[in-house]
Structures are given as structure tokens and as C-alpha cells.
Amino acid sequence: MPEEVLIERMTWTDVRDAMAAGKRTVIVPVAAMEQHGPHMAIGTDTYLGYEISVRLAKALGDGLVAPAIGIGYSVGHLPMPGTVSISEETLAIVIREVVDSLVSHGFTDIVLLSSHGGNYGALNAAVPGLREAYPQVRVHSRTDFESGMRRRQALLRELDLDPARVGVHAGQGETSMMLACHPDLVDMERAVEGFTGDASIRWRSKVPPPMTETSPTGILGDARGSTAELGERLLAHEVAEWVRALRAGELLG
Numbered sequence: 627m628p629e630e631v632l633i634e635r636m637t638w639t640d641v642r643d644a645m646a647a648g649k650r651t652v653i654v655p656v657a658a659m660e661q662h663g664p665h666m667a668i669g670t671d672t673y674l675g676y677e678i679s680v681r682l683a684k685a686l687g688d689g690l691v692a693p694a695i696g697i698g699y700s701v702g703h704l705p706m707p708g709t710v711s712i713s714e715e716t717l718a719i720v721i722r723e724v725v726d727s728l729v730s731h732g733f734t735d736i737v738l739l740s741s742h743g744g745n746y747g748a749l750n751a752a753v754p755g756l757r758e759a760y761p762q763v764r765v766h767s768r769t770d771f772e773s774g775m776r777r778r779q780a781l782l783r784e785l786d787l788d789p790a791r792v793g794v795h796a797g798q799g800e801t802s803m804m805l806a807c808h809p810d811l812v813d814m815e816r817a818v819e820g821f822t823g824d825a826s827i828r829w830r831s832k833v834p835p836p837m838t839e840t841s842p843t844g845i846l847g848d849a850r851g852s853t854a855e856l857g858e859r860l861l862a863h864e865v866a867e868w869v870r871a872l873r874a875g876e877l878l879g
């Protein structure tokens with residue numbers, strides 16, 4: 627049987643035994659339930675959060691994956707039906723209490739893996755208090771959205787890709803990654819070009835403007851030309867970058 631790392635698919639005795647055998651790192655996907663264009667499922671950030679987390683757990687060798695926090699701060703996407711959002715304050719409390727549960731079991735390393743840019747405010751609000759409450763535990767989290775964006779732009783240039791097309795939401799980047807792991811949730815016949823201009827106002831504003839004002843399709847980027855092969859490369863890079871940053875201790879604040 628293939629090795630299981632997803633806690634929600636394991637029994638509690640499996641989790642206990644895996645921890646006793648040395649799996650003391652737990653990855654928490656901090657995701658979202660928001661529109662991803664006319665061509666892709668609303669759960670995209672949650673599915674991608676799980677995919678990256680599972681690959682990361684296996685790459686680390688001592689990791690398990692907690693149930694995802696599947697609803698995030700997605701207020702700007704609410705004009706599109708099906709999107710579900712909670713406030714940053716609520717999300718910060720959920721993050722804190724999920725970590726409280728995992729710490730009580732004896733995990734020594736908690737990795738908060740956000741697959742949705744809108745969650746950074748809540749992570750930044752929750753993480754300092756967690757580190758203070760649990761000095762015996764290492765709480766790893768990316769907290770700087772802007773530096774993540776810069777690193778990503780550099781990677782895309784290296785891969786000879788156009789950042790405007792890859793996009794930041796439901797464009798070639800996310801669409802390709804979904805084609806690599808959940809092709810059944812993507813309809814390439816409905817993949818269109820979205821807004822390809824400067825979308826940074828969306829993450830520079832405390833409350834992002836309604837997505838309908840920036841992109842009526844809900845896409846930031848261009849979903850056309852997405853391929854599973856590109857998605858596989860992006861996923862592999864993302865996982866390698868997490869492994870590198872974790873091993874270097876870069877995500878400890």
C-alpha cells in the first residue's frame with residue numbers, strides 16, 4: 627500500500643504510530659474556497675494546497691498533512707457565486723486553534739502552507755502569538771507576500787514564461803497545476819484570457835476591491851495555453867523551494 631500522509635485518510639492509531647516512528651512535522655494547508663474563472667473549480671486553492679503539502683510531506687520524509695483550512699479570506703471574490711469567505715480575524719483564530727490541537731499531539735514542527743495570497747494577513751496576525759505560546763515548537767510560515775511574488779517573477783523569467791499570462795489567479799500557472807493533478811476539475815474549452823495588467827492593488831489594499839471590477843471573468847492572467855507539463859514543473863519547483871526554505875530554517879520569522 628502506498629504511504630499515506632494525509633491525516634484525514636488515516637486512523638488515529640495510524641497517526642500515533644507514524645508520530646512514534648518519527649513523523650513529527652505537520653503541514654497545514656491554509657487554503658480558500660473562491661471562484662477560479664469560468665473554467666476551473668472553486669476549490670482550486672484547497673486542492674493545490676493539499677497537492678503541494680502531500681508532495682512536501684513525502685519529500686521531507688518526516689511529515690504528515692493536517693486537514694486543510696479550506697475556507698480563507700476571499701472577500702474580493704464574493705461577487706462570484708459559490709465563493710465562501712471568512713474574515714481575517716476569524717481565520718487567524720481558526721489557524722491558532724488548529725495549531726493548538728496539533729501541538730497537543732506532540733508535533734515539533736508546524737508548517738503553515740498558504741495556497742492563497744489573501745490569507746497572509748491572518749497568518750501574520752496568528753503566527754507571532756503561536757510562537758510565543760509554544761516556544762518548544764517550530765512554527766514555519768511564509769509571511770511576506772511581496773517577496774514571494776518577486777521570487778516567483780524571477781522563476782518565471784528563468785523558465786522563459788510570461789508572468790502576465792501565468793497570472794496570479796486562475797491563469798496559466800494555477801490552471802496548469804490543476805491540469806497536472808486534477809484535470810477533471812478544469813474545462814480548457816472555457817479557458818479564456820483574463821486581466822493581464824497590474825493587479826497589485828488587490829494585495830496592496832487592506833480590503834481587496836471586488837474582482838468583477840478588475841476582471842469580469844475572475845481570471846488574473848491568461849488561462850489559455852495551460853498544460854499539465856507546465857503544471858508539473860511549477861509544482862515540482864514549489865515543493866523544492868519549500869524543502870529548501872524549511873531546511874534552511876528561513877520560515878521561522
Ligand SMILES: [Zn+2]
Pocket residue numbers: 662670671741742795796800
Ligand atoms: Zn487560486
